[in-house]
Amino acid sequence: MINSFLCIDTAPIFLKIFDFSAASPILFYAFVPIIFVVLFLGIFIFIKDKFSLKSKLLLLLGITFSVWLINMIFQWINANALFMHFAWQITTIIEIFIPILTVYFVSVFLNKDQDISFRLKIIFSLIISVTAILLPTNWNMYAFDISDCESLVGPLLKIVYLFEIFCAAWIMFICVKKFRQINKDDPFRKEIVLLGVGTSLFLIIFSISNLLGEWTNIYSINFMGPIGMVIFLSLLTYMIVRFKTFNIKLIATQALVWALVALIGAEFFFISGVINYILVGVTFVAVIVFGWLLIKSVKKEVEQRELIEKIEKELEKAYATEKRANEELKQLAEVKNQFLMTIQHHLRTPLTSMRGYSDLLLSGSFGKIPKKMEPIIQKFEDSTTSLIKMVNDFLDITQFQLGKNVISEKDGVNLAPILEEIIGDIKLEAEKKGLQLKLEKPEGDCIIKADESKLKAALVNIFDNSVKYTEKGSVTMELKIESDKVRIEIKDTGMGIAKERLAKLFDSTFERTEQAKKTFTTGRGIGLYLSSQIVKAHNGKIWAESEGEGKGSTFIIELPKN
Numbered sequence: 317m318i319n320s321f322l323c324i325d326t327a328p329i330f331l332k333i334f335d336f337s338a339a340s341p342i343l344f345y346a347f348v349p350i351i352f353v354v355l356f357l358g359i360f361i362f363i364k365d366k367f368s369l370k371s372k373l374l375l376l377l378g379i380t381f382s383v384w385l386i387n388m389i390f391q392w393i394n395a396n397a398l399f400m401h402f403a404w405q406i407t408t409i410i411e412i413f414i415p416i417l418t419v420y421f422v423s424v425f426l427n428k429d430q431d432i433s434f435r436l437k438i439i440f441s442l443i444i445s446v447t448a449i450l451l452p453t454n455w456n457m458y459a460f461d462i463s464d465c466e467s468l469v470g471p472l473l474k475i476v477y478l479f480e481i482f483c484a485a486w487i488m489f490i491c492v493k494k495f496r497q498i499n500k501d502d503p504f505r506k507e508i509v510l511l512g513v514g515t516s517l518f519l520i521i522f523s524i525s526n527l528l529g530e531w532t533n534i535y536s537i538n539f540m541g542p543i544g545m546v547i548f549l550s551l552l553t554y555m556i557v558r559f560k561t562f563n564i565k566l567i568a569t570q571a572l573v574w575a576l577v578a579l580i581g582a583e584f585f586f587i588s589g590v591i592n593y594i595l596v597g598v599t600f601v602a603v604i605v606f607g608w609l610l611i612k613s614v615k616k617e618v619e620q621r622e623l624i625e626k627i628e629k630e631l632e633k634a635y636a637t638e639k640r641a642n643e644e645l646k647q648l649a650e651v652k653n654q655f656l657m658t659i660q661h662h663l664r665t666p667l668t669s670m671r672g673y674s675d676l677l678l679s680g681s682f683g684k685i686p687k688k689m690e691p692i693i694q695k696f697e698d699s700t701t702s703l704i705k706m707v708n709d710f711l712d713i714t715q716f717q718l719g720k721n722v723i724s725e726k727d728g729v730n731l732a733p734i735l736e737e738i739i740g741d742i743k744l745e746a747e748k749k750g751l752q753l754k755l756e757k758p759e760g761d762c763i764i765k766a767d768e769s770k771l772k773a774a775l776v777n778i779f780d781n782s783v784k785y786t787e788k789g790s791v792t793m794e795l796k797i798e799s800d801k802v803r804i805e806i807k808d809t810g811m812g813i814a815k816e817r818l819a820k821l822f823d824s825t826f827e828r829t830e831q832a833k834k835t836f837t838t839g840r841g842i843g844l845y846l847s848s849q850i851v852k853a854h855n856g857k858i859w860a861e862s863e864g865e866g867k868g869s870t871f872i873i874e875l876p877k878n
Contacts, residue, residue, distance in 0.1 A: 323465035328395035335395045342539055343392055347385045348581070350542040354378040357549060365562040369429050373421040380413045381545060388538065400465040408456055408473050412447045414522070415476075415483035416440050418515050422487050425511060426494045443479075447472065474530065480523035484516040507559050514551035518544035573607030671700040723767035723853045731762040731802060734772050735793055738779050746783050746791065753783075757795035762802055764875055766854055771875075774850035777843035778871050779806055786810030789868075797877070804873040813862040813869050821860050822848035851875070 328335045358378030365371040387410060391403045420440070423432050450456055450472050458468035491512030498505045521544030529537040555561040581600060674697035677685060685693070739755050746753050782791045789809025796803040813821065822844050851858040856875040862868065 323395050323397055323400065333396050333399065334393045340392075340536060340539075342536070343389065346539045346542055347389055350545055351382045351385050352577070352581070353549060354382050354545065357553070361556075361562050368562060369431060370421060370424045371562055373417060373424060377414070377417040377421055380410065380417055384410045384414065385542065394465075397460075397465050401460050401467070404457060404460065404467045404469070405451060408476055409444075409447055409451055411473070411476050412444060412479070415480045415519055416443065418519060419483050419486055422511060422515050423490065426490060426508065447476070469530070474527070477523045477527045477530075480519045484519040484523070487515050487519070488512055503559060507555055507561060510551045510555050514548040518548040520544065521547075573603070577603055577607065671697055674700060723770045723850065725765050725767050725854065727765050729764050729766040729768050729771075731764055731766075731795065731804075732757055732760075734768065734775070735795060735804075738772065738776055739793065741776065742780055742783055745780075749783070749786075750788065751783060751786060752790040754790060754792040755795075756792065758797055762795060762797055764802060764877060766875070767850075770850050771854065774847035775804070775873070777847045778873070781843055782806050782808035782810060782869065782871065786868075799877075801877050802875050804875075806871045806873075807868065808870075809868045811869075812865045812867040813860060814865050815862070818860055818862065822858060 355378055358375035361371045362375040384407075387403055387407060391400060391407075394400050394403065420432060423436075424430065453470070455470045455472040458470055460467045491508050495505055495508045495512075498508070522541045525537055525539075525541040525543075529535045552561075577600070674693050676682060677693050678690065678697065735755055735757065739753055743753055779791070779793060786808045787810065791806065791808045791810075794805045794807070796805070848858050851873055854875055856873060858871070858873050861870045861872065
């Protein structure tokens, strides 16, 4: 029954329905690859971003356009009049979905996956419904010649073509409007331009090629229609690669390889001869195999690059965090130093008063005190004096850390009597331990520019430090006068210093070795640091030398002579 309705100008061979020779080979080469690429890209994007509305719409648009292409191929190669009539009849309803889905897709894309309004959905539904109602009328098809399968289409299809052009203008309008609303620095503006150009060209080329084919009756012009889709897909692929559109990372190589597979596969529809089939088949398989290997290699490279980029971002984030933490620590340090200075100032005033009152008590200014009370008051005065010295040391350290000038240098400071005073002040403590103190200095005066009280405090700290950490033997202070500097060496036979600690001996506060804590339990760990700061403030140098633990130490201070 079906064969009795064959078109007179066809010779169906395949399934007794299709005549591949009735269509130009260009038809297959133009349409078939597009079908594969459109479906591949739509399915790929949907799988990677299946919860996104725009990815669903893109897949639906790709399926609709592929159905339209398949319908066109079917009309060219179909030899059965009944099937041909049906294919012509449904062309309009298939085609009306293409501009509507394109506008729908662009609107959702521009609004960050937000659905269109209900009113717009109603308008689109009415357009589709009216088109479907008019399918069996003369508006869609005037007549159909069952003998040669020729049809006379009505104005409905031409109206759809014009509607496609209208939709292209509509898309350009909403893209321009959105473009102006976006900040100039937002990379989304570039995506808007690419999307607007791609979809508009797709609809314009698609519509004009169909119109020209109808007006000229040269239906091979319709083969140019898919060019618009090629442009749109190319720009879309670029958007995915460049801007990570649809939240996926599509490798350009992957799209290229499968496009080549589709193009080569399309050749099977119009080649002839066994040799040609073999050559095309071998090429087809080779492209698939080597393309797969290439994609695998490039994907590995891309993953490595993305890993590097991820590490770089993490490093940048860590650097920013570290920088912020350092700034906060710096602020905290400044607050701490200011706090310490305030506390120390407030501590020094009452301590000074306490020492003054204890001195007045001992001198009898408030009357004679019992002899039993004298040693107690004397200990109280000594402890207060020690506390005042400690507060002064902390205050000096804080000021040094804040970069303030603590010393006040004066000319004509004689260094020799200062060293003699230091020996005299510490002599009693040394004799209690059985240590021998020595002072070796040249005859005459040693005049320098210095802050006498601060420099003496620094030298006392170092000399007293050597006495405290020397259990037996001697502590020697030697003064050497050179042409442009003076050199003070304090040598002891004490516990010594490990070589690894020598470089940082003067850089830290409140740090003492376990052996130092056992030897002198009440040490504060600030004397050497404070002394080094005072010496440096005098434009001098200070360092220590030792052969190791248990082998004694030598502290050297160099000061400019003038």
